[in-house]
Amino acid sequence: AQSVTQLGSHVSVSEGALVLLRCNYSSSVPPYLFWYVQYPNQGLQLLLKYTTGATLVKGINGFEAEFKKSETSFHLTKPSAHMSDAAEYFCAVRGAGNQFYFGTGTSLTVIP
Amino acid sequence: DAGVIQSPRHEVTEMGQEVTLRCKPISGHNSLFWYRQTMMRGLELLIYFNNNVPIDDSGMPEDRFSAKMPNASFSTLKIQPSEPRDSAVYFCASSLGETGGTDTQYFGPGTRLTVL
Numbered sequence: 001a002q003s004v005t006q007l008g009s010h011v012s013v014s015e016g017a018l019v020l021l022r023c024n025y026s027s028s029v030p031p032y033l034f035w036y037v038q039y040p041n042q043g044l045q046l047l048l049k050y051t052t053g054a055t056l057v058k059g060i061n062g063f064e065a066e067f068k069k070s071e072t073s074f075h076l077t078k079p080s081a082h083m084s085d086a087a088e089y090f091c092a093v094r095g096a097g098n099q100f101y102f103g104t105g106t107s108l109t110v111i112p
Numbered sequence: 113d114a115g116v117i118q119s120p121r122h123e124v125t126e127m128g129q130e131v132t133l134r135c136k137p138i139s140g141h142n143s144l145f146w147y148r149q150t151m152m153r154g155l156e157l158l159i160y161f162n163n164n165v166p167i168d169d170s171g172m173p174e175d176r177f178s179a180k181m182p183n184a185s186f187s188t189l190k191i192q193p194s195e196p197r198d199s200a201v202y203f204c205a206s207s208l209g210e211t212g213g214t215d216t217q218y219f220g221p222g223t224r225l226t227v228l
Contacts, residue, residue, distance in 0.1 A: 043219035
């Protein structure tokens with residue numbers, strides 16, 4: 001079975017500070033992992049994804065995530081937060097079929 | 113590419129009324145997903161289709177909910193009769209449907225449903 005756990009439903013950082021959003025996964029098959037971002041009143045947009053190969057994945061808007069098999073983690077980071085990064089972030093793992101299993105989301109607040 | 117299109121964007125209805133939500137997936141995508149998002153329960157998968165065939169509807173909450181995909185470019189989610197607890201944002205997503213591949217889901221803007 002596949003699942004993801006996002007630690008921390010709310011994260012606040014100061015503008016310019018490091019952003020770290022945590023995601024741990026459980027998967028019975030080699031995982032395909034995704035991060036999505038949702039801005040207010042919008043749908044989910046793909047930030048980045050890990051399939052195979054390089055474990056450090058770079059996405060849009062300066063975000064990146066590192067797949068660590070030993071830790072079953074796929075944490076999302078950004079070196080310097082911007083006000084426009086304030087949004088809801090979802091981690092997801094793809095199951096054996098086409099289903100995605102989403103985490104409960106982390107709301108990121110950026111403090112000026 | 114226009115992306116996933118959903119209509120209406122907002123729907124306000126009264127309890128007991130029938131509600132129909134519509135989705136047009138990205139052209140060429142073979143998989144379509146319906147999700148519901150609420151503050152209490154987060155993002156829930158309701159049903160998904162591969163090649164217009166429902167594959168897993170275990171997330172459909174009750175018999176009041178039904179979904180159809182009559183062709184590759186159109187899907188509906190119907191609630192009849194609607195209840196206040198159905199108030200939520202309903203998202204449609206589509207993907208190429210490549211099993212075992214690096215399939216990515218693309219989401220529509222959602223339909224915000226309010227049942228009074």
